[in-house]
Amino acid sequence: xxxxxxxxxxxxxxxxxxxxxxxxxxxxxxxxxxxxxxxxxxxxxxxxxxxxxxxxxxxxxxxxxxxxxxxxxxxxxxxxxxxxxxxxxxxxxxxxxxxxxxxxxxxxxxxxxxxxxxxxxxxxxxxxxxxxxxxxxxxxxxxxxxxxxxxxxxxxxxxxxxxxxxxxxxxxxxxxxxxxxxxxxxxxxxxxxxxxxxxxxxxxxxxxxxxxxxxxxxxxxxxxxxxxxxxxxxxxxxxxxxxxxxxxxxxxxxxxxxxxxxxxxxxxxxxxxxxxxxxxxxxxxxxxxxxxxxxxxxxxxxxxxxxxxxxxxxx
Amino acid sequence: xxxxxxxxxxxxxxxxxxxxxxxxxxxxxxxxxxxxxxxxxxxxxxxxxxxxxxxxxxxxxxxxxxxxxxxxxxxxxxxxxxxxxxxxxxxxxxxxxxxxxxxxxxxxxxxxxxxxxxxxxxxxxxxxxxxxxxxxxxxxxxxxxxxxxxxxxxxxxxxxxxxxxxxxxxxxxxxxxxxxxxxxxxxxxxxxxxxxxxxx
Numbered sequence: 266x267x268x269x270x271x272x273x274x275x276x277x278x279x280x281x282x283x284x285x286x287x288x289x290x291x292x293x294x295x296x297x298x299x300x301x302x303x304x305x306x307x308x309x310x311x312x313x314x315x316x317x318x319x320x321x322x323x324x325x326x327x328x329x330x331x332x333x334x335x336x337x338x339x340x341x342x343x344x345x346x347x348x349x350x351x352x353x354x355x356x357x358x359x360x361x362x363x364x365x366x367x368x369x370x371x372x373x374x375x376x377x378x379x380x381x382x383x384x385x386x387x388x389x390x391x392x393x394x395x396x397x398x399x400x401x402x403x404x405x406x407x408x409x410x411x412x413x414x415x416x417x418x419x420x421x422x423x424x425x426x427x428x429x430x431x432x433x434x435x436x437x438x439x440x441x442x443x444x445x446x447x448x449x450x451x452x453x454x455x456x457x458x459x460x461x462x463x464x465x466x467x468x469x470x471x472x473x474x475x476x477x478x479x480x481x482x483x484x485x486x487x488x489x490x491x492x493x494x495x496x497x498x499x500x501x502x503x504x505x506x507x508x509x510x511x512x513x514x515x516x517x518x519x520x521x522x523x524x525x526x527x528x529x530x531x532x533x534x535x536x537x538x539x540x541x542x543x544x545x546x547x548x549x550x551x552x553x554x555x556x557x558x559x560x561x562x563x564x565x566x567x568x569x570x571x572x573x574x575x576x577x578x579x580x
Numbered sequence: 581x582x583x584x585x586x587x588x589x590x591x592x593x594x595x596x597x598x599x600x601x602x603x604x605x606x607x608x609x610x611x612x613x614x615x616x617x618x619x620x621x622x623x624x625x626x627x628x629x630x631x632x633x634x635x636x637x638x639x640x641x642x643x644x645x646x647x648x649x650x651x652x653x654x655x656x657x658x659x660x661x662x663x664x665x666x667x668x669x670x671x672x673x674x675x676x677x678x679x680x681x682x683x684x685x686x687x688x689x690x691x692x693x694x695x696x697x698x699x700x701x702x703x704x705x706x707x708x709x710x711x712x713x714x715x716x717x718x719x720x721x722x723x724x725x726x727x728x729x730x731x732x733x734x735x736x737x738x739x740x741x742x743x744x745x746x747x748x749x750x751x752x753x754x755x756x757x758x759x760x761x762x763x764x765x766x767x768x769x770x771x772x773x774x775x776x777x778x779x780x
Contacts, residue, residue: 270589273596280626283703287633291645 313537314526315354317344319374322577323366323399338370342377344541349381354539356387356530358522359407365399365420365577368474375481378406387530391522392416392513397501397578401512402478405485409529410513411522412504419507420578421482422499423474425467427453478576486511501578585614594619598693602736609689617685620692624660627695629653630702637709638719664691670756671738678752680742690737697729 319341326337348354359378365371382388390396390404392412397420404410404418412418434440434456441456452463479497483490488511496502496510507513515525527536585591594616597605609616632652636645668691672684701722708718731753739749 266593267589269596270592273592274589277595280630280699280703283706284630284633287637287702287706288649291633291636295645 311537312353312355312530312532313539314356314358314523314530314532315348315351316523316538316540317341317348317357317359319359319361319363319400319403321363323363323370323374323403325367325370325373338366338373341374345374345377345381349384349386351539353537354386355532355536356389356526357381358519358526359388359390359403360393360519360522361390361396361400361404362393363400363403364395364397365402365575367399367575368423371399371402371576372477372481374403375406375485378403379485382406382408387526389522389526389529391519392418392504393519395578398422399576400578402481402576404513405482407485409515409525411515411517411525412507412513413518414504414516416504416507417501417578418504419496419500419502419512421478421493421497422576423471423478424499424575424577425453425471428455429458430455431457474576482512590614591616591619594693595696598696598733602690602694602733603740605693606686606690606737606740609686609693616689616693620689621661623692623695623699624664625657627698628656628660630699632656634702634705634719637706638715664688667691667756667760670760671753674752674756675738675742678748680744683741686741687738690741691734694730694734694737697726697733701726 324337325339345357348357378388388407388409390407390410392400392404392410393416395417396404396412397418401418401421439456441454443451443454445451449463449466452467453459475497479490479493482488482497483493486493492511496512502510502512504513504516508516515521517525523538524534526532527534591614593608594605597608629649632648636648665688668684668687671691672682672687675687676682704722705715705719709715735746735749735753738744738753739746742749742752744752
């Protein structure tokens with residue numbers, strides 16, 4: 266009985282702690298809202314600009330887990346779908362801070378943006394630190410692209426890589442037993458050298474994805490493919506160079522992008538800006554989860570997955 | 581003496597038996613070791629606070645939240661006391677109508693403790709709110725679940741107080757509730773008609 270009493274006291278203490286956490290969380294949300302740069306003088310309803318963020322590596326499901334801020338392609342497409350249905354949203358600023366990601370996930374976001382563009386919802390891309398490769402692919406779907414002078418962009422190209430650990434395995438006398446149904450089943454295997462046939466197969470896939478990339482960028486930027494191919498050799502460039510090659514439209518900040526979106530959508534300069542709020546706990550869980558993500562090799566900062574073809578700028 | 585009672589954790593038995601065996605809870609409450617009457621008022625106090633927090637987490641966060649958890653908490657607690665007083669009196673009146681002995685003090689204790697499951701609403705709803713997993717659905721779902729649970733505890737408690745079966749206790753508990761709802765509805769209609777008449 267004594268044990269049960271102590272358990273009940275523990276439960277009541279936990280409940281008290283939860284109440285304190287709830288008060289702190291709600292208090293933090295209120296502080297965050299009241300200290301926002303967008304002041305209350307802006308009306309909180311009516312036609313305005315929606316903000317969508319594409320941050321980090323682009324993958325289908327994202328890497329922040331259930332408790333973090335949803336950031337995968339699926340959640341981005343879902344957010345775009347909500348904006349599409351919301352009659353208050355006349356323009357969308359896509360804030361991109363991404364080195365790119367998988368081909369499929371990037372194309373999902375690109376296609377969804379095109380859908381909005383066809384419905385005459387103004388899309389303005391605002392580039393942050395990095396909007397390269399897949400990040401640029403997504404931006405190219407927008408009507409207008411704004412980047413900072415120092416934004417790293419470009420890197421138009423496709424990559425697939427995996428480590429070749431054959432010599433390491435040989436050194437330690439490690440052998441792999443592979444039983445497979447087809448000769449290409451263990452393509453990109455790390456324990457052996459790649460064959461010429463495998464290389465040729467992968468190269469074909471890479472080339473197809475590359476041509477698709479160039480075609481879609483040309484479509485989005487209203488340019489000929491011949492104008493893009495000379496700079497679509499995987500090179501990165503800063504905002505200034507990108508402007509020179511007409512890969513972007515303007516040098517400016519996020520604020521400039523928002524103002525441009527309002528201008529293109531014929532909105533008042535003080536039209537509201539709508540952005541989905543995240544709770545402090547979602548931010549905390551999200552950052553913890555991405556730090557502890559098992560997909561990252563500790564200390565390298567590189568994403569390791571030998572079986573993917575990606576539009577990604579490798580930093 | 582009070583500190584010894586607090587340290588002994590015998591008061592925790594009331595919470596344990598409220599959830600596990602309401603009839604045993606009533607038997608222990610009668611022993612008054614310690615007297616559960618004043619302890620019981622802690623529960624509506626905490627439930628009201630948790631309701632405010634859950635409602636605030638569900639809605640838009642504005643500076644009004646600080647008023648809600650200070651003045652709002654006091655006001656809602658007083659309203660809760662008022663409702664507890666009236667409802668327990670009605671249940672006691674119904675019991676006397678059925679020829680049973682009136683004991684409104686015990687009924688107040690059971691009614692207060694029957695609200696204890698409502699304290700678990702906040703952590704469960706908060707989990708769905710933070711994960712963004714159907715918070716609206718779970719708000720309604722948990723509200724219904726804990727209401728039914730509290731009702732069952734109260735019915736069993738009243739059944740044990742008057743040594744009657746569950747069915748009779750169910751009628752004694754639900755009847756005043758239905759009567760009160762009907763009365764409020766009729767008053768509302770009357771008020772509305774008066775307003776319409778005044779506007780005309």
